[in-house]
Every structure is written in C-alpha cells, then in structure tokens.
Amino acid sequence: MSGKLLVFGTVAYDCIETPSAKADFILGGSASYAALAASFFSPVKIVGIVGNDFKENDLNRLKARRIDVSGLTFDKDRPTFFWRGKYHENMNSRDTIDVRFNAFDGYVPKLDEDSKSCEYALLGNISPAHQKAVFDSMSNLKFSVLDTMDLYIRTSNAELREMAKKVDLLIMNDSEASLFTGDPNIINSGYSILENGIKSLIIKKGEHGALLFHKDGFFQIGSYPLRSVYDPTGAGDSFAGAFAGYIAKTGDASFENMKLAMLAATATASITLESFSCDKLENAGFDEIQRRMKFMRKISEIPEK
C-alpha cells in the first residue's frame, strides 16, 4: 500500500565550480534533491527551512513536481543554507570552500499533524539532532531512511549511532562507511555495521554502484554508465530520494523490493549527474528514468549458460 513520503533535510543555495562549468546560487540541499527525485515515484512532503533570499521560482520548481511545501518554514531574518564547493579534475573529490547554516542555525523542526502522520520518511543529510527531532515526532512510520555524511560521523558520532539503530535503513558512501567502522574494507564495514544492530544498510560507491546489506542477504548493483559527468552535487541525495520514493510508492520494504528501489535510485541519480541542480531530471522526467532502469537491467544481466 503506497503512502506519503516525508523528506527532511537542507534546502540550500549552492555555488559550484567543476573543471568545465560554474554556477552561482542554484537550488541545492539534501532535501531539495531528494524530494525532486522522490516525486517521480510517490507523493512527497518536504520539511525544512529556507531564508529571506529564497526565490519564488525555486519554490515553484518544487510545486511543479507536486511536492507538498506546506512543511517548509520561511525565515524572514536570515538567508538560506549556503554551500560553495569546487570539484577536482576527476570529479570524484571536491573541496568545500564555504558552508553557512544561516536559517538552519538553531532551527528546531516542528511537524504539523499531516507531517506526523506520513508513513514513510527520508531523513536527509543534516545533523543527527535535527534528524532525531523529526523522527521522534512521527507516529505512523512504516519505513524510514537515514542518510548522513563524514562531518556528522566525526562530530556527532554517538547521536548518529543512536539514530542509525532506530531507522529501517542507513545510507552512507564507501569512505563514510570506512570512517564509521575504522575498517578500510568496505564489505567488512558493511557486515560489521549490520551485525551491530543496524537493520539494513546501503553503501553508495558513486561511479562504482551501490551495495545493500540486509538480514535477508546481500545485493550489488553497478552505476549507470555516463561518458561525462556535469556536476556530481546531489547525486547521493537523489539516490536516497528515489529509493525512498520507490519504497513509498510500492509499500513494500522487503529485501527483494529494495533491489528494485536501488535500480530506480541508480537510474534517477544518474540524471542528476548530467546537469547543475535537478535541471535535467525535471526536464527528462519519468520516461528517461524508466529507459535507464531498462538499460541497467540489460547491461547487468548475466546470461544463462
């Protein structure tokens, strides 16, 4: 049975420089990417805070994807969460040049009744304290996903571990999983995390795909092959959003259905990589996601003997 997905995290403005392009003050943030990606699969409600510089046009982008924006708080005194980053030549690593919490600083998320009753939640990349505030307010959850990043593994380790045990699925990338466990072996890191009371875990490996560690088994999927990457920002958030949206749409959080959610997430995230913000994803739409899901099946299928 399908349900509504609450997506919580940052709604941000990003200034991004890649080896080939540059853009200033474009819509970014973990919740924006995740909500837009999820919106191709299920009803989405976005929860977060934006500042006094937030553009009507960006609000309209969310609305155009039928995302419920009634859970967004508008701070009249401070600007929107801000991030400035620069990618290295190989696009696999980047430097954070500036990050300002702005409106997010001191923000305590308060959920309305509609938000509290959502059956599915994606707690996108932000501090575990913020994620906990949202999670603890929700009373009707069937399936919840927690995303995180290296910053919170370093600065809020105990709170993150506590949250990770509460949700149904933890998502990290490979270097974060190694940081979390202290083990350079990704496979052993994944199994160790699972053996330490986390219900299920996805380790994202960027261009190398993703791994699912689950009590019912292990699954791996490659990435959608791209001959060029335009901007990697938000690909991980898009992956998490599309994954959670697929689970919310199908109402099935089994191991087998998580594999299909990873297929949907891989296809969706690959489109995010091909433009700044979610520009291409919003334009290309569900047809392109489906085309890529089909192609992923084709290139990943091991023939019968």
Next chain:
Amino acid sequence: MSGKLLVFGTVAYDCIETPSAKADFILGGSASYAALAASFFSPVKIVGIVGNDFKENDLNRLKARRIDVSGLTFDKDRPTFFWRGKYHENMNSRDTIDVRFNAFDGYVPKLDEDSKSCEYALLGNISPAHQKAVFDSMSNLKFSVLDTMDLYIRTSNAELREMAKKVDLLIMNDSEASLFTGDPNIINSGYSILENGIKSLIIKKGEHGALLFHKDGFFQIGSYPLRSVYDPTGAGDSFAGAFAGYIAKTGDASFENMKLAMLAATATASITLESFSCDKLENAGFDEIQRRMKFMRKISEIPEK
C-alpha cells in the same frame, strides 16, 4: 569447439609484504597466475623463461594442474624474474620496491610447433615487444587476449597500441585505461578505446568489478565480496587467465559468452586474493569457483517487477 590456451608472460619469484603478512620468494608472475587460473577451464601451455633458482616444487605445482610446461625455457646462468612489493594499508595501492628482469632480460621467445598451433592465446603482462614475438609466431589463432600495465603504457606506447589492434581483446585496469586515453572518465575511456580500432576491451576495477566494451554492447559485473583480502598480487592475471581459459573451453568468443567468461574470471580471481601466490586457488579448486559463480549470480540479479 574447445582448444588449447597458450599463456605467455613472466614466471617470477615475488617477495611480498602486506599490512598483515609477509612472504619471500613465492611463485608469482603474470603467466604463473594466469596459467594456474586458466587450468581450471581448459588445457594450458605456458611459455616463458625461468632461471637457475627455479624450484622443482614450483614446476610441480604447474604440472599438478596439468599445465604443459614444455614451452618453458630454463636459463642456467641467471636467476628467475624477481619482484618485491609492499601494499599500503587499504590494499588498493602498492609500491614496487625492486624489480629485476634477470633471465627475462634479452629473452626472445621461440615457439615450438605445438605452441604455434594453439588456437587461443593470452599474452600476459610483459613488454609489447615480447608479446608481439609470440603473437606473430602463432598461425592458428581463433582468439587472443592482451594484458598490459602502466609501465608499458608509459614506455612502449606505440608498440602497445599496435599490439592492441591485432588481438581480439585488450585488458586493462581503470587507472591504466585513463592513462592510455588521458581521460579520467572510465566509461568514456572505454568507448574511446573501442572507437579507435580495438576489437573489444575489459576494464578491471579491482574490488568494484569489471566492464566489457564490445561492438555488440556494454556489460558490467561487480566483484565477489570479500570481508578480507590477504594478498592482491596476481588477481588481475588470474582474472585474465580464467577469462581466456573459459573462452578456450567453450570455443565461443561471442559477446554473450564473454559475459559468462567474466563471471568465471571474477570468481576465480577472488580466490587468488585470499592467499599468497595461488595457494588457496590450487587447494580450493573448481568446486569453490563454481560456488562463487553461483553466488555472484545471486547477488547481482535484479528481480522482475
């Protein structure tokens, strides 16, 4: 129709140090690893040169796997090809501390009639000049594979490109493919190589699996998940050997069958990673290879909707 596989390359002694273990003067070299791996699939003839320190016991290891060693030259005056390497903490990178060509220095491979008539050839990791000498002597080839490494991309680029166009399949790892094309994007590197007159290409990505670029399509496979890696030395050679052995066994070099050869290669190479030399592969044998092939299918299969 199956046939005999000629495996050419180095037969070597290695001194290896990993973060957890150390071994001196153990059997190594591209041809040793490849021949032992291939021997689980097809008849194998190994061609190369060993020195006056080569141990009878190591010759017997090859013979025990029914590898035809009549193509090995024995140099009475000089020692065997030697390599000393040390792995970094994450096992993904290593330093070559010493390499001595010894008996291989100035060696001009001369094939007997039986070697010349082999229908399948794996030209393992050694200089393109050596590989060319063997390739040009073979008169009955149905399918040939060329493996290489960064050293020869840097020092023998023109010769390597010439050889790469002659064979049916080129094998490289991801950093080598980028070095070969000057493009950090692995997917674009693969397609560029294919578009420049190479018949087909496998890019190995170590723990992240392998990619096949072929005129009939693209295919990707993950790696066999290992919670710990004992010694990565020779895993790439084992992959190439098992791949070529599988093609020789089945007598089918189609795109579809190459996918199955990659499955066999992935399973076989993963066993090499779990011990020094081919110790575990020789002990565990074909049953373990088959078990891993089956497991790879299971963890890679995307369910129907």
